[in-house]
Structures are given as structure tokens and as C-alpha cells.
Amino acid sequence: MILGAPDADSAGLYAETVVSGDPSWAGPLANVALGLPVFHIMEPEIKAQIDPEVYKEHLELMEIALDVEKIAEGLDKVRKESS
């Protein structure tokens, strides 16, 4: 699962939903742990797989705008908790 969420809080919320189940208990994934591998599109693991020209055209600017480090920290936490 690749996320494009703009901040750590929302990325963490979406990640938790597809890993251990919807924390809001609002949707069909409440109490359903899919355990999917989850990354943000700007994390190095994903960025390395994208054509640099395409990345530059679509994502370079947003990488400056977003706090990618904080987003990655939040996702790391979700990934570690599920492993």
C-alpha cells in the first residue's frame, strides 16, 4: 500500500487502517487486520523505484513541502508494531 498523505498524523491513520484495522471503527476495516506492507511514496524505498524525471515532474516540489522524515517515522512505528 503506497500512501500520499500530506502529514504524519493522516499517514499514520491510513497506515494503521490497512495494517491493524480502522482505528476509528467507522468503516468496513474496523477490527480487520490486513497486515499490508505500507509506505509513503516519498520514502526512500519507493522513491528509488520511480523514474527520476517522473519524480521531478510530479513529486519534487511536494517533497520540499512535506515533512517526509516525520511521516516516515510515523509509518515506521506502525510497521514495527505490526511485525
Place this chain on the structure above:
Amino acid sequence: MVNCSSNQNVKPVVKGVSYFLAHVPSMIRHGSKPSREIGRDPSLLPSILSHLESFDRAVAYAPNQVFIGNLDPDDLLHIPPPWFKNPVPDSSRWGPFGEIMPEEEFYGMMKICDEFQLLLMEEGFLQEIALRLKKHPLFTVEDLEKLDKGVSLEHIEKQLSEGEAVPIYVQGDQLIGCCKRPHGGGAEEDANLVPHILLENLSTRASGVLALRHLIDRLGGAQEIDYLLGCGEEAVGDRYNRGGGNMAKAIGELCGCTRATGSDVKAFCCAPVHAIVMGASLVASNIFNNVVLVAGGSFAKLGMKFQGHLRNDMPILEDVLAAIAIWVGQDDGKSPVIRLDSIGKHEIGSGSAQQAIIDKLVVQPLDRLGLKITQIDKYATEMHNPELTEPQGSGNVPRINYRTIGSFAVLRNEIKREELDRFVEIHGMLGFSPTQGHIASAVPVLGHSVRKMMANEMENALFLAKGSLFLGRVTQLSDGISFLLERNKGG
């Protein structure tokens, strides 16, 4: 590229802006998301009802005070979040830009707008409302006559049990009326004329009327308005004309605009900014002297993110219908100028990446004008109150937009990367708008900008709005439009 050189001698200006909020917590249950969730799980309703805010607390809610102009957006920097826990002392329902109205009075306005007797309201309730509206400066004797005598509560209960009708409550769960399905002319079988949609149309008209009445009350001259441009999110129409529209004229009819004609602009969230550009063009080309834009609130978006609010045990703050009215007229030597040579547009071929959109709406127009990104005092973008969006995982929308604009300044070597936060502080502001889609999109800042430019406290502001066209399942395209507002340096 927009070339308006032949029109430079007729400058369109923003003469005034009004904002109106109807505090309708008892309507939250009818918002799209709450009504669907309650339908699936009726046990949610008590939880929703126990998380509604009182009118006094809605008035004292700092973002609402900013919306009607009693506070400046930057005042929010000095009020610690969460704002719902820090009410503004001595706050008023009246502000320099408009008003926050309690639901009881607003239902009265809806009844006045109800020309087809769709709303049944309890007689005692209507009598009480007539007394209250009599004291309101924007209601007339003719308005009060339209309230009629009302019906008994038994009649309303019978209608609800027998027919297709939507109940109307005050105080969360006190029944005082209903909206019924019309009869005749095939309306009984028309999916576009169901009570839920008719209630939405009536609430849009009522909130739009109040926004426009506030504007006319301040600027005068309802008769001077030549053209009304509706830019709300409702879709008035029947089975043969879904979204047929012209809410603009329906609103103007109740505001004394007898010389005006009008039409609606439809463009999702960026309709108001599209409409400003169109209105400014009509004025600049001398087709009309005075064009007023008007948009009522979005009924469907009430309680849209209520699940996040309940999860955080906070009040459901998406409890207001927000409306705007904007007067665009010819240059008077003092009102801020809409620079028609500044229009930025997201083109069909532009692509939908955020950076492509901001490039079209900010960078390219400023390049044309020979301005740097840092030479714009303030940017007005989607101004959603983050206190409403963050609990549901939607992030801080204005902050992301400001950081995106600032990132262009980084790429263009106007600022250093470590200066990005400072850029956002100087050229941005905290989100304060209700999450009412079109209303949140740049235009909440317009009133504040006009006030500051008239007081010589601001030179310019760039307004940009974006739209998500995919929501209608017709096209995957994005949308966006922008304009620069500048202090009037004339006379």
C-alpha cells in the same frame, strides 16, 4: 495568457463582502455522512446528539468570530488550540462582515423562502419565531407575513408517519416541523424533488438571502445590482433539468434586486473564484456596472467528519451553514482592484499534480506580472479549519497549500529551505473556515483583505481555488483558478 490591455481603463473592484453562518446543530443528522451512518447504525444518534454545541458556544468559537470579521485571521495565532476549549470572551453574533444566526431564526428564513409550502412548522414555534425575527434588522413585514400560522404538532407527526417527509428539530431532538414531498406535475415520482434535496435547496436559498441582505444593508442599492452570479454547490432542478439552477435569481428575489438578472456558475469548490473572474470581466467590459456573487451553504457537508470528532470526544463542529456575497463594481478610487491581467488558470492540459496546479495558479501569473512569490503579502487558498479536518485524518489543508507555494519559492531561490516555516507564517494564515467546500475555498479571506487594503495595511493578496472534478464521476481532471487583488492606488 490573458490579455486585457484594452480594458485597463475600466478596473473592476471588490466593493464589499459579507459572510453569514447559520448555526444548525439539529440539522447535522441530515448531513450526507451522518444520515448514511445513522441509517446503518441508529444507535449512533444519541452519541451525535450528546456532542452538539450550544449557540452561545458556536458564537464564541474563535474561527466563527474570524469568519464574520470580529477577529482577524492572525488573531488565531494568539488563541491556544483546541479553539473549542477556549471560547472568545464577550463575543457577539454580529460582526462587521455579517452574522451568526441560531437555528430557530434560520428555520424562519427557510419558511419565508418556501414558496411551495414544502415546510410544515408547528404553530407555537412559528409564533415565537415571528416575534424574534421582528426584532432582526434584516427582516421586513412582508417576510413575517410569509411565516403563516403553522400547523399542529400532531399534523407534523402524521405527515412523518404517513408520507415521505424529513423531520426538522431544534435543541437536537425537539420536533418542530418537517419538509414534505411536493405533489402534482409528476413530482411524486421525481428523484430530484425528494424532501432531503428540497430541504437542501431551501437552506441554500435562505443562507444566501441572508448573506446578500447583509451586503446590501452595508453597501446599499439593491436596485443597482445588474447581475447576480450564484456559485453554491446545490443542484436545483427536476428530472428533466437536474442541476438546472439559477439559485442566484431565487436569492435576489428576496433581497429587493428587482433590476437584476443572473445565473449560476458550477465548478465544484472553485466556483466562487471562477465567478469573481467572470463578474470582474462583466464589469470591466462595461456590460454591467455591478455584479454580485452569492453562494448559500452546503447542507450535505454538515457533520461530514463527525466520526473523527466523536472519536476524539470533541463537539461536532461542522454545525454551520456558511454563505457569502461579494459585490464587484467599477473603480471607485478606493476599493481593492481585481487585476484582470493576473488571472491564473488550470488548463485541461495542465495535469493534476499539485505542483502543476500551483505552477499555473501562482507561479505563471506572478511571472507575467514580474512579481516574486515573496512579493505577495498574503495567499488565500483552501482555508479549512484544521480543528475540523485533522481528527478525521484529512490533515491541515491550508498549511500544506502554503508550504507548497513556499516550496516553489525555495526552488526559485527566493528563500532558503530552512525559511519555509517563516514563509508560511508571513504569507499564510491559520485555517478558519467551516468545511463547506466552495465557501472554504479562498473567499473567506476576501473580506479581511478588502478591509486591510482600504485601511492601507495591505498591498496585495493572491486568491487561488482548486476543484476536484472527479467527484462527479465524469472526468478525472483537476481544476483551479486564481486572481490578484491589489490595494487601490487611485483617487
